Amino acid sequence: MANLENGTFKKLDVVVVGGGLVGSLEALFLAKRGHRVRLYEYREDIRNTPQARGRSINLALSIRGRTALREVGLEDHMINNHGIPMKGRNIHRIDGSTYIIPYDSRTKQCIYSVGRNYLNGLLLQESEKYENVERFFNHKLIASNLRKGFLSFQKTDTKEIVEVNADLIIGADGAFSAVRKEIMKQPLFDYNQKYIEHGYLELCIPPDSNGGFQMPPNYLHIWPRGEFMMIALPNQDCSWTVTLFMPFTHFKSLDSEDKLLKFFEKYFPDSIPLIGKQKLIADYFAGSASPLIAIKCRPYNVEDKALIIGDAAHAVVPFYGQGMNAGFEDCTILNQLFQKHHDDLAKILKEFSDTRWEDTFAISDLAMYNYIEMRDLVTRPSYLLRKAIDDVIFWLMPKVWIPLYNSVTFSTIPYTQCIKNRQWQDKVLNRSLLFLGTVTSAVGAFYVYKKFVGLS
Ligand SMILES: Cc1cc2nc3c(=O)[nH]c(=O)nc-3n(C[C@H](O)[C@H](O)[C@H](O)COP(=O)(O)OP(=O)(O)OC[C@H]3O[C@@H](n4cnc5c(N)ncnc54)[C@H](O)[C@@H]3O)c2cc1C
Structure with a gap:
């Protein structure tokens, strides 16, 4: 376990900033690998907070999030004991009548409504099983020197300053991340909000x-x-x-x-x-x-010392139900890189930063698009026709033709690939329509010719 340094294995000392959904999950992944993890959270322990704090009270959990939860042994619990399956959209017309658009009429996959507080509490509870995880609530990150692995927190109750050093700093402190603000001071950091x-x-x-x-x-x-x-x-x-x-x-x-x-x-x-x-x-x-804010930025790392994940790296508007799922997928990918590079931080952080941004930019764009689909397009016959065509071809060729929503929500195909697949599908359908149109016109012209010209 842990990184190979001069032929010996060394446990890393990791500080995770932010004990929200993504930070709490990442702490579990790192703890499982045997590293020492200290989790610092600005607010009080969510397990002692009766009401959901800010943000949405419940969220849609789909396959990318489930995959990460599976890795830390919590998927079954969330799905079987808590999540409420949602198998489609139930559309309410103005006159009060409703109709249903199933998410996956072929294999009946569904998304799950889960409570934010419940899931966050469960992740924190699970971390209690690991002796190598410590949790510090009511600690706000106020200053840092990421290159030196140095962080300074202020306790929100006593105002006492707590200074810590770490081999690795993971910033999972949300859309208004203090860790990201520090990374922004680096040259060549791109940022768009x-x-x-x-x-x-x-x-x-x-x-x-x-x-x-x-x-x-x-x-x-x-x-x-x-x-x-x-x-x-x-x-x-x-x-x-x-x-x-x-x-x-x-x-x-x-x-x-x-x-x-x-x-x-x-x-x-x-x-x-x-x-x-x-x-x-x-x-x-x-x-x-x-x-509602969307943030695109890169790179996500500072050398081999610090990395941002979750909303800190890529906050997206909520219309695809993918913000948390994408953040959880960050944890899965990071864990795979720890495995691949035998905990060599320089290689792990570089590869994550170099490769992940394209997919997070893609889901950001998809989420913007989906607002238009949800608030407007779902009522249009052209949308329903396209969905019906997609469903039929998906049913006939499930490996070749995965509709966009299904690939984003029910597969772990990289988000960029989901968009490319959709563009290819659009092209095929347009060409088929053109072909059909041409054939129909030709048959029509032939018929007219035979009837009016051919007879004379
Ligand atoms: C209305 C709405 C609906 C949504 N619905 C869905 C959905 O259905 N499905 C889905 O997948 N996603 C959904 N999302 C997105 C999802 O809420 C986020 O992607 C997810 O919460 C990101 O988790 P995170 O841990 O990265 O950030 P956060 O949840 O923001 O957690 C960050 C944590 O860091 C802490 N922190 C912040 N600053 C500091 C500091 N200086 N020092 C110490 N700690 C700090 C905060 O207190 C917080 O606990 C929705 C979002 C919204 C707004």
């Missing part, structure tokens, strides 16, 4: 009077309304976390109870009795819409 003009606000559909679900539970429910949309994911307690995505200008204009109710009566009438008028008003005005 984009706030989209839409924000999100979370509402809730409570359980019915018998404690059951008020809507069919095994779907991701969507109210697509063109420029904006609302979605709902099921929770373990039979409630639904409802997320309204729309332009900030719309949020701003709904500044009175009357305007809010009129807006919901116009666009989401079937949701009002589900949420309850008073609850809708209370929840809407209790918070304000949160922004």
Whole structure:
């Protein structure tokens, strides 16, 4: 175990900054390899926090995330004891009628709704099984010298300063990463951030009077309304976390109870009795819409000393349900590189940084596209026709023709390859349509010729 140095094995001293989903998982991967891991988290232990903090309350877990959880022995638990399967999109029209678009009509694969707090707590709980993992909550990273492996934290309660040194620093401290801010000082660091003009606000559909679900539970429910949309994911307690995505200008204009109710009566009438008028008003005005940011940057490493992963490296908008899944995939890939390079940090960090960015840039673009698909395209006949064609060819040739959503969500094909496959499929379909069009025109022309010219 651990890295070969002058012929001897050495355990690495690793500091993971950020005890969110990705940092907690990475700590487990490193602990499994026998390294000493110290996990520093700004906030208090999520296991002692009753409410989900910020961000989404529940998330869609799919194959990339599951694969990583499998490696640390937690997949079965998450799928069998906690996750709620969602086998397709349940689309709500304005008149209240619904229709279903299955994710995978061929092999019936599904995504799973999981609680953020539950999953984060489970990962932290699992780390308690390893003597080589220490957890430090209420520690905020305030300064660092990454090249020297030096970090300075401030305790949020006592304000005491804690200084630590490490062989390797992993920055898993989210979209506004302090580790990344330090990496940005390096020459040749590329950075691009984009706030989209839409924000999100979370509402809730409570359980019915018998404690059951008020809507069919095994779907991701969507109210697509063109420029904006609302979605709902099921929770373990039979409630639904409802997320309204729309332009900030719309949020701003709904500044009175009357305007809010009129807006919901116009666009989401079937949701009002589900949420309850008073609850809708209370929840809407209790918070304000949160922004959505996408970040692309590179390189992810500083020599053999520091690396950023998860949202710290590649925050994406949430519309493909891939942010956490991609972050978990980072951990899987990193673990494979530790294996491949026998814990040689220089090689591992360089290869991760050189190769991973293309796929994270790709999922960022796909996530932007999927917002348009979810809020608008799903209602269009052309989308439904294309989906039907994709499903039939996928059914006939499952190895050759994997539809885009399926390859992103139900396979570990690199995201860049998923896009290339789709471009190839588009080309094949366009050529086939052109061919069909040409043949139809030729037959038509022949028929006309025979009928009107050939007879004369
Ligand atoms: C509305 C919404 C819905 C989403 N839905 C999905 C979904 O369905 N599926 C999916 O896969 N993804 C989804 N995501 C994305 C997902 O939430 C993120 O990709 C994921 O949380 C990233 O995990 P992370 O650990 O990298 O970052 P974070 O979850 O942000 O965790 C970072 C941690 O670092 C800590 N930290 C920050 N600064 C410091 C510091 N200075 N010192 C110490 N610690 C620090 C924070 O307190 C936090 O605990 C969604 C996101 C949003 C906003």
